[in-house]
Amino acid sequence: MHIDAAALDAEAAYKLVSSLVVPRPIAWVTTLSPGGAVNLAPFSAFTFVSHDPPMVGINVGRKAGVLKDTGTNIHARDEFVVNIADESMIVAVHESAVEHAPEVSEAGLLGLATAPCLAIATPRLAGVPASLECRFHRAVRFGNSGSEFIVGEILHIHLRDGLAQDGRIDTRRLRPICRLAGPNYATLGEIVTLRDLPRTSKNDPGPVK
Numbered sequence: 001m002h003i004d005a006a007a008l009d010a011e012a013a014y015k016l017v018s019s020l021v022v023p024r025p026i027a028w029v030t031t032l033s034p035g036g037a038v039n040l041a042p043f044s045a046f047t048f049v050s051h052d053p054p055m056v057g058i059n060v061g062r063k064a065g066v067l068k069d070t071g072t073n074i075h076a077r078d079e080f081v082v083n084i085a086d087e088s089m090i091v092a093v094h095e096s097a098v099e100h101a102p103e104v105s106e107a108g109l110l111g112l113a114t115a116p117c118l119a120i121a122t123p124r125l126a127g128v129p130a131s132l133e134c135r136f137h138r139a140v141r142f143g144n145s146g147s148e149f150i151v152g153e154i155l156h157i158h159l160r161d162g163l164a165q166d167g168r169i170d171t172r173r174l175r176p177i178c179r180l181a182g183p184n185y186a187t188l189g190e191i192v193t194l195r196d197l198p199r200t201s202k203n204d205p206g207p208v209k
């Protein structure tokens with residue numbers, strides 16, 4: 001079978017590509033509304049974009065032509081928090097995607113406690129295994145939908161005690177949620193460990209030309 005991407009309309013392309021790029025991790029993002037409500041929403045178009053300095057990015061779409069509240073709040077305050085949920089929080093993650101008015105706190109509606117951050121005013125979620133305090137770095141618009149890939153520089157990393165071993169997160173303890181297509185999720189299956197490959201550098205490419 002072959003599909004000419006140019007023949008797909010926007011919805012068909014979304015359905016196909018979002019069900020092929022799986023499983024995806026989930027950034028459970030807190031931002032502050034203009035009035036100070038703690039906005040919370042999940043974003044599975046989420047990735048790691050740089051390690052020096054550490055940066056992560058999320059793709060934020062539009063609803064009725066307007067950037068989602070998360071994106072609007074990030075632009076207004078230049079900050080956000082990427083919280084990482086574990087599998088016990090899967091229903092709350094899903095329910096936090098219900099659309100509410102900008103001044104409604106999804107964290108409050110779901111009864112999720114928050115804790116202060118160190119370098120930014122936006123709070124993090126208190127119960128999650130990990131939170132990344134981020135300062136807005138750059139936003140780039142792609143395609144006709146007006147969605148924005150928003151990148152933040154990580155300022156502080158909050159970890160549940162015992163989660164890191166030798167500087168790495170212990171994935172079995174993290175128990176991350178994997179997003180599949182639509183309302184489908186997965187939890188971690190078998191972990192396959194292969195030999196360590198020889199490395200000439202330790203992720204240090206030298207000066208960028």
Ligand SMILES: Cc1cc2nc3c(=O)[nH]c(=O)nc-3n(C[C@H](O)[C@H](O)[C@H](O)COP(=O)(O)O)c2cc1C
Nearest residue numbers: 041042043044045059060061068069070097098099
């Ligand atoms: C698991 C999950 C992942 C999602 N990922 C994205 C995403 O990557 N980008 C996006 O624009 N919306 C995504 N959504 C939809 C938003 O979470 C939803 O539109 C939410 O209401 C946005 O909230 P906000 O307006 O407060 O920012 C996702 C929804 C779910 C349930």
